[in-house]
Amino acid sequence: MxxxxxxxxxxxxxxxxxxxxxxxxxxxxxxxxxxxxxxxxxxxxxxxQPRRLSAFIEEELSHWQTLGVAGHFTGRRPWMSYHESLREPLADLVGAKPAEVVAMNALTVNLHLLMVSFFQPAGARNRIVIERQPFPSDRYAVESQLRYHGLNPDECLIELGADSDERLVGEAELEAYLAAEGDRVALVLWPGVQYATGQRYDLARVAQAAQAAGAMVGFDLAHAVGNVPVDLHASGADFAAWCSYKYMNSGAGSVAGAFVHERHHGREDLPRLHGWWGAHPDSRFLMAPEFVPAPGADAWLQSNSPILSMAPLRVSLDLFREAxxxxxxxxxxxxxxxxxxxxxxxxxxxxxxxxxxxxxxxxxxxxxxxxxxxxxxxxxxxxxxxxxxxxxxxxxxxxxxxxxxxxxxxxxxxxxxxxxxxxxxxx
Ligand SMILES: Cc1ncc(COP(=O)(O)O)c(C=O)c1O
Missing domain, CATH: 3.90.1150.10 (Aspartate Aminotransferase, domain 1)
Known part of the structure; x- marks a missing residue:
């Protein structure tokens, strides 16, 4: 003492x-x-809240006041391509290639959109594996995905470590489960950092174990991004999602992030929900009925960018770069x-x-x-x-x-x- x-x-x-x-x-x-x-x-x-944020938001409000709809195409950061300006710094922070990341929606929404693509139960391979006591929103999301596919969460949702008093669940436990039951697992959804215990996981090790078992793997990085080093591309993860209001200081409910590994880009066999902002930028305003996907993770985009919620992320990414x-x-x-x-x-x-x-x-x-x-x-x-x-x-x-x-x-x-x-x- x-x-x-x-x-x-x-x-x-x-x-x-x-x-x-x-x-x-x-x-x-x-x-x-x-x-x-x-x-x-x-x-x-x-x-x-970053002190410089008000000026950034004021600037967008003033563009809207003075430019109206033309703000989509003119001003310092035209709204049409605003999300594109976030891509590189975001990719740097999560160890991804720029085309693998996109800023959109909120975390739980992104988990759902990505599970539409990457949770594809087939026959006996119909389980989702999560860690003991995940954040409730993740549990609700996976339970509802299982039900959506006509599956019973009591049978198909595996919460590793739930029957133990030990609060930490190690990678070894996941590996042991997958070695024994891996052919029943369609998806492993795992945290980068567990919200309650603060335990950080080795993403590459988790991804390797899941994929060796033939399962898809996705990460909830809510407590990891901006907090610990993240190397998504090298980890081999199929997908990941995160929010920006924690370590990213972007304000309550601000725009979230998503990652789709490049090996899945352009795959026509993957189911995906579509919206107009996910269409190729060259075709977005052709008003054509057929959907031509944007390259990379942008194909998962739905809607036009929420500028007032993206401005804080822009500021935050600048601060991370400066520090x-x-x-x-x-x-x-x-x-x-x-x-x-x-x-x-x-x-x-x-x-x-x-x-x-x-x-x-x-x-x-x-x-x-x-x-x-x-x-x-x-x-x-x-x-x-x-x-x-x-x-x-x-x-x-x-x-x-x-x-x-x-x-x-x-x-x-x-x-x-x-x-x-x-x-x-x-x-
Ligand atoms: C680990 C984790 N997952 C999911 C969520 C839900 O995030 P959202 O409300 O942005 O969808 C949170 C929120 O704190 C969280 O900590």
């Missing part, structure tokens, strides 16, 4: 040495009552390790961290429970919120906190742990 003064000096020193510290000034940090800023640890749920993802990951590893060491050194007999301790198996989120139980955990969580320490609570007993390298400070982590100690010592 370090003394208060040494701890404070160490946090100050780490912040002073942080080459990315100035990026915090790019964000609005929500105020806490009359006492300065919140200690915001909730970028895993909703990222903070450099490798540098962000480096800071993320250091800051999460710092928070972990404070939690274990100062509160180790009192909290239990669920997130793997191997830095390669996690992003910035740490999930923990209180050894005293869920009721005490909930009371602590509410105390923290009241004091301006914003994490989140996930039933039945998990507190999640995510020090985000773009805007969190080492000092935030130290203050959080000190506040938990204050609460504990009052018990």
């Amino acid at each position: 370090t003394s208060q003064a040494t701890g404070q000096a160490r946090a100050r020193e780490l912040d002073a040495q942080d080459p990315l510290a100035h990026f915090r000034d790019e964000f609005w940090i929500p105020p806490h009552a009359d006492q300065g800023e919140q200690r915001y640890f909730c970028g895993n749920s909703l990222g903070l 450099g993802f490798d540098r962000l990951r480096e800071k993320s590893l250091a800051m999460t390790a710092y928070l972990e060491s404070l939690l274990t050194e100062e509160l180790g007999d009192w909290v239990s961290i669920l997130t793997p301790s191997d830095p390669e198996q996690r992003g910035c989120q740490l999930s923990f429970t209180l050894r005293a139980g869920a009721e005490q955990g909930r009371a602590l969580f509410e105390h923290l919120i009241a004091e301006g320490y914003i994490g989140d609570w996930r039933e039945p007993d998990i507190i999640r906190v995510a020090p985000v390298p773009l805007y969190n400070r080492y000092q935030d982590c130290l203050d959080l742990v000190n506040e938990i100690k204050v609460w504990r010592d009052r018990r």
